[in-house]
Amino acid sequence: MQTLDTINQTLTTHDAVMLYFSAPTCNVCHALKPKLVEAISTEFPIFEIESIDISETPEIASYFSVFAIPTVLIFFQGREFLRKSRHMSVGEVVEDIRRPYELMLS
Template sequence: MNSVHSLEEIQTTINESKLTLLYISRPDCSVCRGLLPQVKELLYEFPSVVSIHVDADEIPEIAGEYSIFTVPVVLVFVEGKEMIRKARFVPIGELRKQLEKVAEFMQ
């Protein structure tokens, strides 16, 4: 999972990739720190998914750009369009099933 440091980097990655997972967190968020390793592990099952990580404290304008009200947030984009949104408590099993459907559709 690559860390990005600007809205431009985020937009470029989303627009240039067929399937993108955007993980938004804050350093002081214990839920974020617990979820990140689970999301990273899940992504090994989906090599076609380009994944990026953003620190919401570093890019505060991300909240307005993506209508973020809490962290962590997992957003999945398909060809530049948001298809999946999970926030705060992210059930990994549910996210896996949704990614499977999207990845299968994209093949």
């Protein structure tokens, strides 16, 4: 089971991390997640992707000030770069992170 410590360890050991916050009762979350995970994994292979069920670990959601689902947090080198909640498209998220990802790798 995920803990705040394991999430923070992921953030410190990986240069690019996506945290995906959802819950079992969120139909939008379940429709968006596979498409977003596939796009991120394909476009940006070094990303570490963590899915967080806020019903199981509300303390993690609280720590990151996540109060709506789905919420996506993108971190580069341990720092939050992007936060998207509720209404988002896969293409929008991909385009928002493309340039900083490429700059980080260059």
